[in-house]
Amino acid sequence: MRTIKEALDATVIEGEDVLDSAVDHVYASDLMSDVLAFGKPDSILLTGLATQQAVISAHMAEFKGIVFVRGKTIKDGSRKFAKDHRLILMSTELDMYDACVRVEAVRTGGGNHPPETVHEDRSADVLLQHEYSIEGSDFGSAGMLSTEVKSMLKTIGFDPKLVRRVGISTYEGEMNVVMHAKRAKVFLTITPALIEVVIDDEGKGIPDVNLAMEKGFSTATEEQRAMGFGAGMGLPNIKHNTDEMELTSEVGKGTKLKMRFYI
Amino acid sequence: MTTKELIDKLGLEPLSKFEHREVNGVFISDMLSDVMTGAQTGNLWLTIQTQKHIVPAANLVDVAAILVTGGKEVPQDTIDLASRFNIAILSSKLPTFELVGKLYALGLGGK
Numbered sequence: 308m309r310t311i312k313e314a315l316d317a318t319v320i321e322g323e324d325v326l327d328s329a330v331d332h333v334y335a336s337d338l339m340s341d342v343l344a345f346g347k348p349d350s351i352l353l354t355g356l357a358t359q360q361a362v363i364s365a366h367m368a369e370f371k372g373i374v375f376v377r378g379k380t381i382k383d384g385s386r387k388f389a390k391d392h393r394l395i396l397m398s399t400e401l402d403m404y405d406a407c408v409r410v411e412a413v414r415t416g417g418g419n420h421p422p423e424t425v426h427e428d429r430s431a432d433v434l435l436q437h438e439y440s441i442e443g444s445d446f447g448s449a450g451m452l453s454t455e456v457k458s459m460l461k462t463i464g465f466d467p468k469l470v471r472r473v474g475i476s477t478y479e480g481e482m483n484v485v486m487h488a489k490r491a492k493v494f495l496t497i498t499p500a501l502i503e504v505v506i507d508d509e510g511k512g513i514p515d516v517n518l519a520m521e522k523g524f525s526t527a528t529e530e531q532r533a534m535g536f537g538a539g540m541g542l543p544n545i546k547h548n549t550d551e552m553e554l555t556s557e558v559g560k561g562t563k564l565k566m567r568f569y570i
Numbered sequence: 571m572t573t574k575e576l577i578d579k580l581g582l583e584p585l586s587k588f589e590h591r592e593v594n595g596v597f598i599s600d601m602l603s604d605v606m607t608g609a610q611t612g613n614l615w616l617t618i619q620t621q622k623h624i625v626p627a628a629n630l631v632d633v634a635a636i637l638v639t640g641g642k643e644v645p646q647d648t649i650d651l652a653s654r655f656n657i658a659i660l661s662s663k664l665p666t667f668e669l670v671g672k673l674y675a676l677g678l679g680g681k
Contacts (some may be wrong), residue, residue, distance in 0.1 A: 385672025540603035
């Protein structure tokens with residue numbers, strides 16, 4: 308990092324104390340979804356996007372740090388985030404092209420561990436994994452998990468239409484747990500190719516999965532219907548909003564709903 | 571049309587804290603899944619549901635505002651949650667049918 312700092316005449320904004328750490332790769336982009344999709348861990352990011360989104364994305368992609376080009380700096384809140392997550396932040400007056408040229412010169416100029424350009428298929432790599440839980444019958448918190456998932460995906464910078472599809476499907480899945488199951492574990496996984504949400508519940512299970520998938524079929528109670536649930540549209544709605552949906556159930560044990568959304 | 575213009579023209583009562591935004595159409599339903607399936611981003615959502623879970627639903631679908639009709643009382647915890655997420659909850663004493671007539675006359679279409 309120090310070598311890069313010197314090559315770019317950069318100013319260190321945050322992380323002076325960890326400047327002697329090694330960088331394996333360099334990634335230059337202003338599109339944070341690209342960073343999340345293609346960035347390798349332990350890279351340094353060259354970007355003109357001096358926002359909180361860049362800092363969070365770099366952290367999510369496990370980067371070592373960011374160099375802001377064209378002399379951009381960043382707000383205090385993002386500095387604190389970087390400090391808390393041991394991200395190095397630097398700023399250079401150079402534009403993106405010149406900065407890339409100089410870093411490339413460092414790379415070809417030798418050194419013990421020259422960074423390499425990577426062209427491997429990374430579709431199986433996990434960029435982010437989160438686990439949540441939902442309690443059955445907890446109507447007071449119903450919908451909060453899907454709201455949290457939505458906010459996070461939005462912050463990362465995914466396409467709003469994709470975020471909406473994931474949010475709506477997760478909400479329907481969450482509501483099914485609240486209405487019909489005892490509790491569930493929810494696993495959110497993001498890879499460069501897709502977002503996956505798995506809702507694995509403990510509960511009474513579904514005797515006939517094909518019937519449950521039919522529009523209008525519902526086993527909701529009168530009380531749940533009065534609250535606006537049980538239209539028999541939840542599962543068909545999930546089917547409509549996902550790219551892949553897998554529903555498996557065992558009566559008396561529980562139901563597992565796997566949803567995939569292509570990025 | 572904005573939420574501000576709607577409030578002024580129809581005498582609606584804003585219950586939560588929110589920023590005004592553009593309304594591009596109207597969607598009516600009291601079933602949550604129906605809203606999830608049918609309502610579009612930026613719609614005004616007319617409902618008589620008042621429980622807390624209408625807030626995450628409105629947030630996820632990204633409606634412009636929830637309009638609770640028929641003067642139905644909205645619990646404080648619903649209003650607080652809406653304020654936290656910057657979701658507009660508006661209230662009107664008029665029943666849904668009459669509001670629809672007025673909204674239609676104002677030129678607002680369906681989704």
